[in-house]
Amino acid sequence: xxxxxxxxxxxxxxxxxxxxxxxxxxxxxxxxxxxxxxxxxxxxxxxxxxxxxxxxxxxxxxxxxxxxxxxxxxxxxxxxxxxxxxxxxxxxxxxxxxxxxxxxxxxxxxxxxxxxxxxxxxxxxxxxxxxxxxxxxxxxxxxxxxxxxxxxxxxxxxxxxxxxxxxxxxxxxxxxxxxxx
Ligand SMILES: C[S@@+](CC[C@H](N)C(=O)[O-])C[C@H]1O[C@@H](n2cnc3c(N)ncnc32)[C@H](O)[C@@H]1O
Numbered sequence: 001x002x003x004x005x006x007x008x009x010x011x012x013x014x015x016x017x018x019x020x021x022x023x024x025x026x027x028x029x030x031x032x033x034x035x036x037x038x039x040x041x042x043x044x045x046x047x048x049x050x051x052x053x054x055x056x057x058x059x060x061x062x063x064x065x066x067x068x069x070x071x072x073x074x075x076x077x078x079x080x081x082x083x084x085x086x087x088x089x090x091x092x093x094x095x096x097x098x099x100x101x102x103x104x105x106x107x108x109x110x111x112x113x114x115x116x117x118x119x120x121x122x123x124x125x126x127x128x129x130x131x132x133x134x135x136x137x138x139x140x141x142x143x144x145x146x147x148x149x150x151x152x153x154x155x156x157x158x159x160x161x162x163x164x165x166x167x168x169x170x171x172x173x174x175x176x177x178x179x180x181x
Contacts, residue, residue, distance in 0.1 A: 002040035069093070069100070069107070114139050116161055120148060128154045 001009070003025070007017040025041060028034055033047040043051075049058045064070065073080075073088035080088040089097045101107040111134065115124045118138035128136040128151075135153055138145060142158030150156055 006041060069104075110134060112136070114157075119144060121145075121150070121154065121156065124154060 003018060003022060006025075007014065007021050010021070012021075025034065025036075029036055029041075032044055033050075034041045035044055036042070048054055049056060050062060051057055052059055072092040076088045076091040080091040083091060085091045087096065089100070093100050095103075110131075113124075113127070113134060114137045115121070115127075116139045118124050118140055120140075121136075121138040124136045124138045128134060132153060135155075136150075137155045137157055138148075138150070139157045139159060139161065141160060145156040145158045148156045
């Protein structure tokens with residue numbers, strides 16, 4: 001994508017176009033998220049992980065990490081060092097993370113979960129029964145999950161979490177077959 005295409009595609013005030021975007025892109029290129037070739041800006045393996053339709057997309061994780069709820073505790077770090085709160089989260093929000101999550105429905109809109117090292121799925125089954133709308137997957141070593149049947153909202157995936165590529169492939173295959181996550 002050329003710099004002009006990028007400026008036109010972005011929902012920005014065009015007076016802040018070329019110069020500002022060019023500066024910003026130089027920082028992002030320096031950080032390894034884009035390269036610049038003759039055709040313009042090009043994605044790198046790192047930025048591919050942020051694409052919505054990339055099967056290994058980390059976009060939802062990054063969005064969650066950058067949400068003010070999780071960013072504000074960083075701004076409270078200095079105060080937290082001086083006070084008696086258990087975590088910077090409690091300093092920023094006045095209560096611990098899980099209590100806060102219980103009060104803010106925005107943090108409870110889970111559609112799916114994978115219990116990594118979930119054994120025979122005891123916990124995942126309990127969660128799945130309590131929240132039938134949630135798609136649950138149990139990921140454990142192949143011999144642990146062999147022969148186990150889940151059900152409508154529970155599936156088992158055999159793999160080894162320390163052999164990242166085969167496990168990731170196994171998860172993706174199973175997840176595609178089971179549902180869209
Ligand atoms: C302490 S058990 C916990 C089981 C379950 N989460 C529970 O709370 O009942 C640890 C689980 O991790 C699994 N595990 C160990 N190494 C693993 C690996 N490399 N890849 C996937 N699972 C593994 C084991 O098979 C075992 O089921």
